[in-house]
Amino acid sequence: MATRITPATNRAASLELIQDFSLEMTGKDIPALAEAKGHIPPGTRINVTFLGNEDLEMRVAAAKAARDLGFVPVPHISARRLKSREQLEEFLGRLQEAGASEHVFVVGGDPATPVGPYEDSLEVIRSGILQQFGVREVGISGYPEDHPDIPKATLWRALEDKTSELTEQGLGAVILTQFAFDTDPVADWIDAVRAKGINAPIRVGTPGPAGVKRLLSFARRFGVGANAMIVKKYGFSLTNLMGDAGPDRFVNDLAAVLAERTHGSQPHSGGRVGLHFYTFGGLLATAEWARDFVSGQG
Template sequence: MSAARADTAARRELFVDVSLEMTGKDVDLLLGASGTIPPGSRVNVTYLENETLEMRVAAARTARKLDLVPVPHLSARRLRSLGMLQETLAALHAVGATDDVFVVGGDPSVPYGPYDDALSLIRSGLLESYGVARVSIAGYPAGHPEISSARLWTALEAKAAELARRDVAGDIITQFGFDVDPVIAWIEQVRHRGISMPIRVGVPGPAGIRRLLRYAARFGVGTSAAIARKYGFAITNLMGTAGPDRFIGELADRLDPGVHGQIRLHFYTFGGLQTTSEWVAASKASWTEGRR
């Protein structure tokens, strides 16, 4: 295979089974974007504290009706009781939205209830009792502003081991970033530690540069001037939008399935569901046809 064809094949492979993210408020946006999202695509429904369970359930129900796979988020530290977890799982199960879930510790520094982290939810055994067959967990290639690297690795290994012990399928969804270097290094470390589950690399969909930087600051993602230029925009020029073309291209160039295992893309829709889904569809078609 020529270098150009191999390059196109690597990019095409990354666009197999991409996943997207939405909030409970985005039901109308999901309906508007549905024509550009392939059936069977995973759509993560985030857990925002200013949204109700009813809103999250409605979003998951809509995704299911559109022949998509809802992946509701469960935020461990925001759950105030066992009863609240049961109520959440029961409501999601009623609309067929507990096959896949994403379990994360959550932002509160002090848990609201009995669950200190994602591992405690996995260990509860309640997920399987409500039909959960796959659990996604979080990965942090760029680190976490409030959690040490050692603790992140310990937690990741413990969650992966617990899912394997329970015979529950799992994958890792990473934070988004602007630099491929730490992503590749982190994936290699994951594999070195014996964790073989699929990884979905977080990528911001096309969005305004100001918005991207605002989210980067919120989630502790490094955005030095050098990293920004490498991604394709300048911190000193905040006008316009930026897309992940360059990032995805470099990622595809550097991935080796024999070393890095199964890698997919997870899009954070900071610029909107429709904008992101249209960009994904156009990019997938372009790389499939070899126009890039």
């Protein structure tokens, strides 16, 4: 039975949705994270990217910095960027030494051709190496608006295979989605995930506040829909690309749609639904936006 949404219940749903949000940083963002520390709740999960222009030292240093600043580091592992099993073991070993190996996010990665033995993230998970270095929970990708280079059926099969494999290995699973501008495809996708019996927590990828042109360039790069109808729902116009845009409307609308579908923050049909912010406009700007949104000053 659908829930009747009033302004008060919508505000409550929005606050539930943003509770325990996570953020993303690169290996170069240690100073930015330190600057934003006072605006980020202690214990917040900070995902640390695995980019081609970063090396092991940068990735480990960023994960350690997140931990030392009072947050929970979630280092990324890019399967197709790994040159060997030994490189994966070295990375995990260094993370374990830094106290930053309990939570990881395993993704296929950008290279069309693997540089080493791992074709995709499932192969890394199936290797059995993760548990050897203290990993307890693994983040995996979700694509509410599909992927420009991967068929939809393949994406669904991969999601089912990965969650099944993690359950078999006794590891926790968290689904982190690509960012989106439109709430309806996200909500439909969550319905479909739960209908398949996948109850892992879902963190919906959400663009932090950033310049409109920058947001659209990232959307095109990742194949995210950015037509006139969608960006209007997000709160900006394709005819006026100046200025910044924040995710206020997206967060409020998504919270309302989920509440109407009786998902809520702790849905009866599955695990929690929360938010993961891609910090295109910077960690400080995103942290300040989240603080103001929660306090009602946004």
